[in-house]
Amino acid sequence: MRILSRKETKDAGSQTMLTHYGDESFHGAVVPPVFINTLFSFESYEAFQRSQFQDETYYYSRVSNPTQQIAEKKLAALEKGEAAKLFASGMAAISSTLLHCLRQGDHVVCGYPIYNGTYQLFQTFLIKFGITADFVDFRQLDQVRAAIKPNTKLLYCEGYSTFFMDVFDIPAVVEIAKEHGLLTIMDNTCATPATLRPIEWGIDIVIHSASKYLSGHSDVTAGVVISTQAWIDELSKNDAVLLGASLAPLESWLLTRGLKTFGVRMKQHAESAGRIALMLNQHPQVARVNLPLLEQHEQHELAVRQFSDMTGLFSFEMHGGAAAVKRLMNSLRLFQIGVSWGGFESLIYSPGLSIHPEQTTRTEWETRLERTIRISVGLEDIDDLMEDLQRALNEL
Numbered sequence: 291m292r293i294l295s296r297k298e299t300k301d302a303g304s305q306t307m308l309t310h311y312g313d314e315s316f317h318g319a320v321v322p323p324v325f326i327n328t329l330f331s332f333e334s335y336e337a338f339q340r341s342q343f344q345d346e347t348y349y350y351s352r353v354s355n356p357t358q359q360i361a362e363k364k365l366a367a368l369e370k371g372e373a374a375k376l377f378a379s380g381m382a383a384i385s386s387t388l389l390h391c392l393r394q395g396d397h398v399v400c401g402y403p404i405y406n407g408t409y410q411l412f413q414t415f416l417i418k419f420g421i422t423a424d425f426v427d428f429r430q431l432d433q434v435r436a437a438i439k440p441n442t443k444l445l446y447c448e449g450y451s452t453f454f455m456d457v458f459d460i461p462a463v464v465e466i467a468k469e470h471g472l473l474t475i476m477d478n479t480c481a482t483p484a485t486l487r488p489i490e491w492g493i494d495i496v497i498h499s500a501s502k503y504l505s506g507h508s509d510v511t512a513g514v515v516i517s518t519q520a521w522i523d524e525l526s527k528n529d530a531v532l533l534g535a536s537l538a539p540l541e542s543w544l545l546t547r548g549l550k551t552f553g554v555r556m557k558q559h560a561e562s563a564g565r566i567a568l569m570l571n572q573h574p575q576v577a578r579v580n581l582p583l584l585e586q587h588e589q590h591e592l593a594v595r596q597f598s599d600m601t602g603l604f605s606f607e608m609h610g611g612a613a614a615v616k617r618l619m620n621s622l623r624l625f626q627i628g629v630s631w632g633g634f635e636s637l638i639y640s641p642g643l644s645i646h647p648e649q650t651t652r653t654e655w656e657t658r659l660e661r662t663i664r665i666s667v668g669l670e671d672i673d674d675l676m677e678d679l680q681r682a683l684n685e686l
């Protein structure tokens with residue numbers, strides 16, 4: 291029985307929506323075409339003139355393109371926002387959004403630890419334009435309040451803190467932002483809309499690196515910003531066009547293809563990662579598993595309130611410190627060593643790798659980074675992944 295037309299799937303279950311919504315108007319093609327063209331031509335002077343002042347008309351692909359818009363519609367619906375804008379990378383989405391929102395003299399209160407690219411953007415780039423940021427642990431609400439200054443414009447945060455996966459009380463932070471009239475931006479790359487929908491918690495603007503779980507196949511670099519229609523229109527029609535980091539049509543199409551399996555991929559990532567986390571949590575060589583959804587974690591109660599499930603990403607800390615991390619990483623066969631995460635392949639990475647090998651002293655923070663392994667559990671058979679990890683741990 292056909293209960294919905296493809297167009298009507300916007301508010302259906304998220305996997306039904308991702309399968310059908312947004313790509314229904316191309317001669318019934320079940321796979322939408324790639325509009326690889328850079329420009330669109332017009333039959334008359336008047337037709338071109340109209341295109342400049344009407345929404346939904348295309349004239350140049352840096353500005354907008356039908357293949358981009360298919361992915362944008364799906365992503366906006368997935369995050370329960372009104373509209374989305376795609377960018378050439380997660381960093382392009384973050385930098386374009388911040389350059390759009392901020393001007394000289396503005397101040398940002400930013401969560402910490404945060405994705406290193408974002409941290410560097412504040413510390414080395416935005417500072418050149420007189421935009422400053424203070425970094426605080428969002429678990430400490432008093433510190434968030436104390437960091438707000440008269441020139442603070444926005445609060446910037448991530449659903450899970452980078453590497454250690456700490457979480458914070460989202461509605462409490464939204465409340466602080468409201469009290470001070472501040473905009474809230476959340477990078478939701480780690481949690482994904484499969485487990486957290488920040489807009490439903492009152493966050494104004496959601497950003498993703500779509501290079502991770504959203505595309506899921508480690509073959510697309512992309513970013514997206516999701517918010518209200520009015521805000522996305524402002525961003526898209528002005529600054530985003532000028533900054534020029536729009537996503538290419540082929541990448542947009544690959545992202546749309548990846549989204550069609552988003553729901554099943556995330557379920558499998560979560561199931562496998564859950565089993566691996568429980569095993570690691572009991573292993574004598576493992577000092578701590580950084581995954582707030584685990585019952586033993588001190589933030590368990592807050593985490594289950596806010597996150598509907600886990601993803602395939604978490605980290606763990608080794609009793610044997612940097613030496614044990616090195617031995618384990620070299621001994622694993624199925625888990626490949628690499629940055630990034632969220633694809634079909636299992637990956638491991640240690641944040642200690644960013645400390646220069648010739649640096650001889652360590653702060654407490656650096657020691658923690660060094661004994662930590664981040665794991666992105668892929669879609670391989672769980673028995674094979676468990677066997678690889680257990681063997682490598684037992685050989686230590």
Ligand SMILES: *Cc1c(COP(=O)(O)O)cnc(C)c1O
Pocket residue numbers: 379380381382405407448477479480498499500501502511512513630
């Ligand atoms: C990867 C990542 C980014 C940057 O995205 P790119 O697509 O690599 O530019 C930003 N934030 C988080 C949390 C990320 O993991």
